[in-house]
Amino acid sequence: MRTLRLALVVNPIAGIGGPAGLIGSDGEEIQDLAIARGFRSRAQDRAAEFLRVLERAAPGAEVAIVGEGPLGFDVLSAGGDRVETVPRVSAESRTSPADTRAVVAAAIAANVDVIVFVGGDGTARDILDELGETGTVPVLGIPSGVKMHSAVFSRSPATAAALLASWEPDRDGCLRVEVADIDESARRSGIVTTRLYGTLPVPNRPRQLQGGKLGSSAPGSDSAAGLARALEESLDPEAVWVLGPGSTVRHVWDHLAEGALSDKESHSLSLLAVDISLPAGDGRVLKPGADAKEIEEATAGRRVQLVLSPVGGQGFLIGRGNQQLRPELLEHLGQKDLIVLATATKLGQLNGGPLYIDSGRRSVDEALTGYIRVLTGPGQTAMMRLEAG
Amino acid sequence: MTVTESTDTDRTARPKRSGADAATAPAGAGLPAWSPEKTGLRSYHAPRWDEPLIHALSTPGQRGMLVPAPMAALPDRAPEAAVRRDTPVELPEIAQPQVLRHFLRLSQETLGADLNVDIGQGTCTMKYSPKINERFAGSPLSVGTHPRQAAETVQGTLQILSELQDCLAEVSGMDAISLQAGSGSAAIFGNASIVRAYHADRGEGDTRDEVITTIYSHPSNAATAKTLGYKVITLYPDENGFPDLEALRSAVSERTAALFITNPEDTGIFNPRITEYVEAVHEVGGLCVYDQANANGLLGIARAREAGFDLCHFNLHKTFSTPHACGGPAAGAIGARSHLSQFLPGPRIERVDGMYRFAEADPCAIADIRPGHGVIPNLIRAYVWIRALGAQGLREVSDIAVLNNNYALAKMLEIPGVEAPYAPSKHRVEQVRYSWQGLTDDTGVSSGELGQRMADYGFHYWTSHHPYIVPEPLTLEPTESYSRAEIDEYVNTLADIAAEARTDPETIHSSPLRSSIHTVDQDATTDPDTWATSWRAYRRKYLAESFTAPPRWTPAEDLPMRERAPKAHHR
Known part of the structure; x- marks a missing residue:
């Protein structure tokens, strides 16, 4: 097998809005807000983890092209003498899409085997803009955005490294997959619209890719009512309930609120943020749209129940769209504290799983993996494997 | 008549030739001219009648027969008196020939198993029901008897039931058979009831409250x-x-009552590790129930007993050829190992001193699944079918069913856009669940729409149970009843439609175009408010007539109401 030459570009602000509970990271105001709240992007850590695993799994692979400074060079542990560094284009304190595009242009010119980027849907769009709809250089994303709808991503940094270790470009070839993104400002107002921007070639290894997110399919009112009954039986009234994003949890909660919770709580959940419900006196109070620190403070020293539903079509339970659930929280939890909801149809679309966790800390992921019971209705569960992404 | 060689390109080319033009055969073959491999698609159009409901055909004073007058001397306390109506039934008044024409027209608008190459209803084993068996089932010696008739006067019927029990015991390896259930799901319900009775008998009824099943097993198990x-x-x-074996091992516990599982499942892949599943459940004290509703690939090859199962059931209208009969009555046979035989429902036949009789039900037997014994006409049909074939014949049934299925599989996989998920390049048992995902991605045409288009050629087509696990599914089960030419015809038609999806998807979206009906509103078919299963309901719902509501049972206020399962659309 010949040496695999790759280009690496990191979007150093990717996903910064995630733990801050800001739903996405597009736009400078949002980024400033997240920084002001004391959060930082995980992109550098994710890039470093990718390189660490790649070195072990594919010693022959080499980074031929890298972005300057925080755009990739900073995470290279050693070597660097054979690497072509692409200078930054942006002059300001903050990096820009033009930086990503400059690395991609250099990668095309150098005819690398694959462009690896660390970022989210926005970064994928920047690459598509430079490469064009007819570009043939394969691309592989290391998921570092908030909730990725595009199909160009591996499931985790480690999976990306494993994928490249077993992928031979001449033998295996590529797939063309979709680049999609949502309108984040509309999303913050509760309107979720996904737009297809084009397609990019990715290594032909579909099992190690996370796949595109399927459109939301809120459970029908019958199944939402059934799931609400099942959830009610599982909830501990004394516990802090951490309620994940997505239409399944939201609709089931609405049914629960109509019935059992009617006198205690009337708030609807936010569609895309993590909310917390705390015991308070005889009833409960809901704190909508909590960021990671708020969640960790509210749950410290108390019984916690996480109510989650996997991302449709991708199967991610933790690490997509809910980066507010940081390893700092998860390390105190066990499988018994997870309440997972899904309709049978949603599980069907996942072909029976597995479900994935990609919290950002491998030890936390591994502590929660194994077989879990997913509630699919009153008195019915599905046994699903939860794996590290 | 000249010989024309037609190629695949010809077959998929449009516009199609008419059936008559293309009716060719090798010169001098001396065979009927028609060959589906050579002629492409059928020129077909379903009959379409604007036939009204039979009540609308009613003409006052017409009648089909003269009914004998009631006995004048009927005693007041006769049972009949208690149920006698005060007002006449509003039956349509219509003569026999009009009745005949009415129902014949309706039947022409359906695609029955006797009419179409019915390999498209996978999992249901749509095999031929030999017509001669109707003569036995309809014999006055059977239909002229009463369920409560003394055993010594129906020895022949009891012999048939007894020997059918023995045959099914041999086929399954089980120790005892109950023939009472009137359908497959009723038999599964019987098995679930036996599971409950068994654990209750051992004092574990309250702790064992979980049943494990698989998504590819029939939904009736859950x-x-x-x-x-x-x-x-x-x-x-x-x-x-x-089914994920490690998931099963994680799921079993002292709360496990039973595993309900099918093998092969709807995918048609035989699970070679089935005994490991059974052992995992037995280790925690649970029972193992084998759903053998469809055992058509296993006759004489594999038995429930050797796989270690405690209970099993057969649908006699699948494997054993009795008609499906538009939703019944059917027949389900339950098989039990000796440690469970005392729980079997209904009367079982035993032979004492050369005479057949109904055995006393054990005190711990589960409640009757239906009144009396089983559906005798179907039990007779199944018995005759088994006896006509014999042990070797049963084995041959499965051999041919498996061969036919794998032939269809090989032909299907030549069609671009279809695949058979799992077990690549392996043989399947009696059926295959295919996926049209590739074609759907390329053309936007769904599997359900391909089925609509198949109706334009006189074929039935079914996707899968819900939820769809295999995307854009199709389930084919050719059984042993169809010739190679018929399987070719079905698959060639499907290939042509798949090609049409690439060139003219709009035609498929708007199909069926030559069937007795066009598309139906899915939401309406799953909404009970639109259903009218009686003339009265039709008048109430569609003609806005009002009726005084008959007295109905009302639940006690504190009765917990069950959640309804979500609606699912078939296709």
Whole structure:
């Protein structure tokens, strides 16, 4: 097998809005807000983890092209003498899409085997803009955005490294997959619209890719009512309930609120943020749209129940769209504290799983993996494997 | 007549030739001219009648027969008096020939198993029901008897039931058979009831409250267990298409009442590790129930006993050829190992001193699944079918069914856009669940729409149970009843439609175009408010007539109401 030459570009602000509970990271105001709240992007850590695993799994692979400074060079542990560094284009304190595009242009010119980027849907769009709809250089994303709808991503940094270790470009070839993104400002107002921007070639290894997110399919009112009954039986009234994003949890909660919770709580959940419900006196109070620190403070020293539903079509339970659930929280939890909801149809679309966790800390992921019971209705569960992404 | 060689390109080319033009055969073959391999698609159009409901055909004073007058001297306390109506029934008044024409027209608008090459209703084993068996089932010696008739006067019928029990015991390896259930799901319900009775008998009825099943097993397994109050745990397939064995091992516990499982499942892949599943459940004290509703690939090849199962059931209208009869009555046979035989429902036949009689039901037997014994006409049909074939014949049935299926599989996989998920390049048992995902991605035409288009050629087509696990599914089961030419015709038609999806998807979206009806509103078919299963309901719902509501049972206020399962659209 010949040496695999790759280009690496990191979007150093990717996903910064995630733990801050800001739903996405597009736009400078949002980024400033997240920084002001004391959060930082995980992109550098994710890039470093990718390189660490790649070195072990594919010693022959080499980074031929890298972005300057925080755009990739900073995470290279050693070597660097054979690497072509692409200078930054942006002059300001903050990096820009033009930086990503400059690395991609250099990668095309150098005819690398694959462009690896660390970022989210926005970064994928920047690459598509430079490469064009007819570009043939394969691309592989290391998921570092908030909730990725595009199909160009591996499931985790480690999976990306494993994928490249077993992928031979001449033998295996590529797939063309979709680049999609949502309108984040509309999303913050509760309107979720996904737009297809084009397609990019990715290594032909579909099992190690996370796949595109399927459109939301809120459970029908019958199944939402059934799931609400099942959830009610599982909830501990004394516990802090951490309620994940997505239409399944939201609709089931609405049914629960109509019935059992009617006198205690009337708030609807936010569609895309993590909310917390705390015991308070005889009833409960809901704190909508909590960021990671708020969640960790509210749950410290108390019984916690996480109510989650996997991302449709991708199967991610933790690490997509809910980066507010940081390893700092998860390390105190066990499988018994997870309440997972899904309709049978949603599980069907996942072909029976597995479900994935990609919290950002491998030890936390591994502590929660194994077989879990997913509630699919009153008195019915599905046994699903939860794996590290 | 000249010989024309037609190629694949010809077959998929449009516009199609008419059936008559293309009716060719090798010169001098001396065979009927028609060959589906050579002639492409059928020129077909379903009859379409604007036939009204039979009540609308009623003409006052018409009648089909003269009914004898009631006995004048009927005693007041006769049972008939208690149920006699004060007002006449509003039956349509219509003569025999009009009745005949009415129902014949309606039947022409359907695609029955006797009319179409019915390999498209996978899992249901749509095989030929030999017509001669109707003569036995309809014999006055059977239909002229009464369920309560003394055993010594129906020895022939009892002999048939007894020997059918023996045959099914041999086929399954089980120790005892009950023939009472009137359908497959009723038999599964019987099995779930036996599971409950068994654990209750051992004092574990309260602790063992979980039943495990698989997503590719028939939904009735989960449904009957839930009906009996069990919590149901569903296993999903692993990457090979088998129920995830490790998931099962994680699921079993002292709360496990039973595993309900099919093998092969709807994918048609035989699970070679089935005994490991059984052992995992037995280790925790649970029972193992084998759903053999469809055992058509296993006759004389594999038995429930050797796989270690405690209970099993057969649908006699699938494997054993009795008609499906538009939703029944059917027949389900339950098989039990000796440690469970005392729980079997209904009368079983035993032979004492050369005479057949109904055995006394054991005190711990579960409640009757239906009144009396089973559906005798179907039990006779199944018995005759088994006896006509014999042991070797049964084995041959499965051999041919498996061969036909794998022939169809090989032909299907030549069609671009279809695949058979799991077990690549392996043979399947009696059926295959295919996926049209590739074609759907390329053309936007769904599997359900391909089925609509198949109706334009006189074929039935079914996708899969819900939820769809295999995307854009199609389930084919050719059984042993169809000739190679018929399988070719079905698959060639499907290939042509798949090609049409690439060139003219709009035609498929708007199909069926030559069937007795066009598309139906899916939401309406799953909404009970639109259903009218009686003339009265039709008048109430569609003609806005009002009726005084008959007295109805009302639940006690504190009765917990069950959640309804979500609606699912078939296709």
